[in-house]
Amino acid sequence: MPSRRRALLKVIILGDSGYVNKKFSNQYKATIGADFLTKEVQFEDRLFTLQIWDTAGQERFQSLGVAFYRGADCCVLVYDVNVMKSFDNLNNWREEFLIQASPSDPENFPFVVIGNKIDVDGGNSRVVSEKKARAWCASKGNIPYIETSAKEGINIEDAFQVIAKNALKTGEEEEIIYLPDTIDVGSSSQQRSSGCEC
Amino acid sequence: MREAEYHDLSDDADYAASSQQGSSLVARTDSSKRSSLHEPGVAEILYSMDNVAMHPTRYASERIRGRLKLIRQGNSILMTWIPYKGQSSNGRFSEEDKNLYSIRAVPFTDIRSIRRHTPTLGWQYVIVVMQSGLAFPPLYFYNxxxxxxxxxxxxxxxxxxxxxxxxxxxxxxxxNPLQKEEGQQGGNEVGQQKTCHTEKPKITLVYSRRKNKGREREREAREERNGYKEDEGGRMFPFQVLHPQLVWLMNYPLMMITQRMLLIKSFASSFRENVSQRRKHHDPAQDLSIQVLEKFSLVTRFARDTTAQIFRDGRVGERKRDQSSPEHHPSRFEDSEKVPEVPVSPDRLEKTSSRKQSSGEEAATDVGMFELINFKEFDKLSLVWGKPRQPPLGHEEWITFLDIEGRIVDSEALRKRIFYGGMEHNMRKEIWRFLLGCHSYDSTYAEREYLVSVKKSEYEILKRQWQSISAEQAKRFTKFRERKGLIDKDVVRTDRSLSFYDGDDNSNVYLLRDILLTYSFYNFDLGYCQGMSDLLSPIVYVMRDESESFWCFVSLMERLGPNFNRDQSGMHSQLFALSKLVELLDSPLHNYFQQNDCLNYFFCFRWILIQFKREFEYEKTMRLWEVLWTHYLSEHLHLYVCVAILKRCRSKIIGEQMDFDSLLKYINELSGHIDLDAILRDAEALCICAGENGTACIPPGTPPSLPIEDASIYHQPDADIL
Known part of the structure; x- marks a missing residue:
């Protein structure tokens, strides 16, 4: 069974601009268009490559999502627990993603919500409570929720585990939908691992 | 009439006269040559075919029909093709234009190969390729x-x-080189053979004398300095002369047939324009075509080296002997009519071409075609071709472009100069303002100084608009807060690796912020958008002045603003044009993108949005920008730059069967690994190759073209920009 899983998982990170990727050094630049990093993640004794996509945050670039979100396995919605607006916008991002990516089964498409920057000011400047965030996640079809501090490295690995786990859900489902006849063919897994078909 | 023109000879207007004379002269020597060929029973016509035509352009009216002959003369077999006189009067070619295309007694020792084309539809034609690798235009056999x-x-x-x-x-x-020597140097028929070519240098000179109008002196000075030549429109000629017969290089194996045809077409038309005295100043195609052809032709280069070698080893030596013993001249002249040094109409030559005459003459060696490839120039040429980009424009050269009051006399020449070499960094502050359009080329020092001060106070007023927003007011001004927040976030991640912008509390970062915020009030509808800070950063770095940076940015955004339209229309039109250009210039790649669902070209989004700012190191970006801003070859050279880069990556893209995602990653990671000069040369070449077809790929009004004026009247920016 595990051999059937896809080795490469495409993950789209969305959220209000400036809250997303600040963790990567002071040299980083605002993303223009789109770019992605890859990260190896071990999940259930298997190695996966997470392709983590960052797209230009500003609203006027959202129409590009059609191309960039295509084939995504998971969408991670990030907000800043210290900025209410970023939380309020989660729903916009989610809907925008569903419009642009138009996944085959929008109801069950795997999202993960991350509340970031819990470290800021020792948590004193926090304006979005965990409870509030979890409530929203529950209302949107039990979206998994995790809180992180990218700066301090808190929960980051856990976040990737959650992301991988959820991304794999689509992977398996899609596999069954698209390739029912080739599941047991030995070469299929090889094909998938090299094919990067997402 | 001719009288009048003779009065002008010392200066410039002799072209008409000389060309008139030239043509009659050509005709005359033509017939005399023919008679000489038929002389003491040596010459024999082996083959004669009427209605053999050249098609210098795609226009049927501009085909040149003529007679093709094979002639035996002693041991030599010669090929000639002479256009009919007086025919196709409605065509755009004058007699002398047509004569430029003539093939006059080319010995077969100089011919390397003949390619036969027998298409199922249309005329059969042959392409004759010389030992040099140069080729004549196709000869179509109508009969x-x-x-x-x-x-x-x-x-x-x-x-x-x-x-x-x-x-x-x-x-x-x-x-067999010996055979060649024999053919060239031995015996009487050699003299006759030379006879056949005597008129060539005259054509050459007639042609090159066209470039004597106006600012001859300055140009001379520039030519001296730069080692290339310019025509009357300020266009550069790496060759002594652009002879149509010279440039039909057919051996550029790296190009596909279609591109070849494009190239040929574009060259032909540019040449036609050049010859037919229509001084279209914005057509720099000639010299480029040669470079393009050259570039794609390793074989040709090799062949040319060989040719040059021959010149050095053989005939040039002979010619030098001639010079060193001038007393031989008259006799030589008598029996061979070899006249490069003693032209038939020496007055004209001396007046205007003596300066370059020597090179023209040196070029006029014995082989019909090759008189144009002068071996001295050849050395220069290989430099030009090896390093086609010129050194950046420096101060000394810059001031030669200015008149005493500071006007730029020949903005076209300036833009061309910058197109080919950019400028030294310390010149940017002054010159960028012209390129961007802040200053008009014909403004004086005084006018510019005044404008700067007026604009400075105008800037202050704009800046105060947002500076006067108190914290209290800002609370009720979400749009302002958001905009400012976005700008604040972006300026601290703009070129921070540069010492100019690094560190905490860097005043230059604040400069970026203030200018961007002021701009978002200057153009409230467009506002601020990610990417703008990238565009502004080099401007501030160059201008080092807030107000001037601001106005330069304003000018830049007049062209690039549509890149940031809310509906992305500006970007989409450019990406669309890009896809059309790739379809035109690299159909295998286009097909690949089509099959792999990549035709949206979003992987080139960053390139276009911020003009390759993230793809090159800082200095190179500035170089690229100033080249793009000249709009010298095209307003849309940046799209050809895209094509050029993609083209270089094509084999990898297709070889690795990249899908959209891996393509995007691959393209992003090219950043810092692109050879700007090479890409600019490619882009330039592609732009020429594409010619009108390329222009047709780019819809009018596509950024960075200025918006079509009508549209700005009716266009409601609120509709699509927020």
């Missing part, structure tokens, strides 16, 4: 007869079918 032509040659010359291509016939493939 058929290619087979007979080749058969005749075969009877007299060693002709071998190429193993690689059954339609290519190699001439004298054993290539």
């Amino acid at each position: 058929g007869g290619v087979k007979q032509f080749l058969a005749t040659i075969k009877q007299h010359v060693f002709l071998m079918r190429s193993a690689e291509d059954a339609n290519v016939f190699l001439v004298n493939d054993f290539h």
Whole structure:
């Protein structure tokens, strides 16, 4: 069974601009268009490559999502627990993603919500409570929720585990939908691992 | 009339006269040559075919029909093709234009190969390639007869079918240099052979004398400095002269047939324009075509080296002997009519071309075609070709472009100069303002100074608009807060690796912020958008002045603003044009993108949005920008730059079967690994190749073209920009 899983998982990170990727050094630049990093993640004794996509945050670039979100396995919605607006916008991002990516089964498409920057000011400047965030996640079809501090490295690995786990859900489902006849063919897994078909 | 023009000879207006004379002269020597060919029974016509035509352009009215002949003269077999006189009067070619295309008694020792084309539809044609690698334009046999032509040659010359291509016939493939020497130097017929070519340098000179108008002195000075030549429109000629016969290089194996045809077409039309005295100043195609052709032709280069070698070793030596013993001249002249040093109409030559005459003459060696490749120039040329980009424009050269009051006399020449070499960094502050359009080229120092001060106070007023927003007011001004927040976030991640912008509390970062915020009030509808800070950063770095940076940015955004339209219309139109250009210029790649669902070209989004700012190191970005801003070859050179980069990556893209995602990653990671000069040369070449077809790929109004004026009247920016 595990051999059937896809080795490469495409993950789209969305959220209000400036809250997303600040963790990567002071040299980083605002993303223009789109770019992605890859990260190896071990999940259930298997190695996966997470392709983590960052797209230009500003609203006027959202129409590009059609191309960039295509084939995504998971969408991670990030907000800043210290900025209410970023939380309020989660729903916009989610809907925008569903419009642009138009996944085959929008109801069950795997999202993960991350509340970031819990470290800021020792948590004193926090304006979005965990409870509030979890409530929203529950209302949107039990979206998994995790809180992180990218700066301090808190929960980051856990976040990737959650992301991988959820991304794999689509992977398996899609596999069954698209390739029912080739599941047991030995070469299929090889094909998938090299094919990067997402 | 001719009288009048003679008065002007010392200066510039002799072209008409000289060309008139030239043509009659050509005609005259033509007939005298013919009679000389038929002289003491040595010359014999082996083959003669009427209605053999050249098609210098795609216009039917501009085809040149003529007669193709094979002539035996002593041991030499010669090929001639002479256009009919007086025919196609409605065509755009004058007699002298047509004569430029004539093939005058080219010995087969100089011909490397003949390629035969027998399309199922249309006329048969042959392309004759010289030993140099240069080729004549295709000769179309309207009445058929290619087979007979080749058969005749075969009877007299060693002709071998190429193993690689059954339609290519190699001439004298054993290539015996001795035989060549013999043909060139020995005996009486050599003199006659030379006779055949005597008119060539005259054509050359007639042609090159056209470039004597106006700012001859300055140009001379520039030419001296830069080692290239310019025509009357300020266009550069790496060659002594652009002779149509010279440039039909057919051996550029890296190009596909379609591109070849494009190239040929574009060259032909540019040449036509050049010849026919229509001084279209914005057509720099000529010199480029040569470079393009050259570039794609390793074989040709090799061949040319060989040719140069021959010149050095053989005939040039001979010519030098001639010079060193001038007393030989008259006799030589008598029996061979070799006249490069003593032209038939020496007055004209001396007046305007003596400066370059020597090179023209040196070029006028014995072989008909090659008089144009002067060996001295050749050395220069290989430099030009090896390093086609010029050194950046420096201060000394810059001031030669200015008149006493600071006007730029010839903005076209300036833009061209910058196009080919950019400028030294310390010149940017001054010159960028012209390129961007802040200052008009014909403004004086005083006018500019005044404008700067006026604009400075205008800037202050704009800046105060947001500076006067108190914290209290800001609370009720979400749009302002958001905008400012976005700008604040972006300026601290803009070029922070540069010392100019690094560190905490860097005043230059605040400069970026203030200018961007002021701009978002100056153009409230467009506002601020990610990417703008990238565009502003080099401007501030160059201008080092808030107000001036602001106004330069304003000018830049007049062209690039649509990149940031909310509906992305500006980006989409450019990406669309790009896809059309790739379809035109690299159909395999286009097909690949099509099959792999990549035709949206979003992987080039960053390139276009911020003009490759993230793809090159800082200095290179500035160089690229100033080249793009000249709008010298095209307003849309950046799209050709895209094509050029993609083209270089094509084999990798297709080889690795990249899908959209891996393509995007691959493209992003090219950043810092692109050779700007090479890409600019490619882009330039592609732009020329594409010619009008390329222009047709780019819809009017596509950024960075200025918006179509009507549209700005009716266009409600609120509709699509927020």
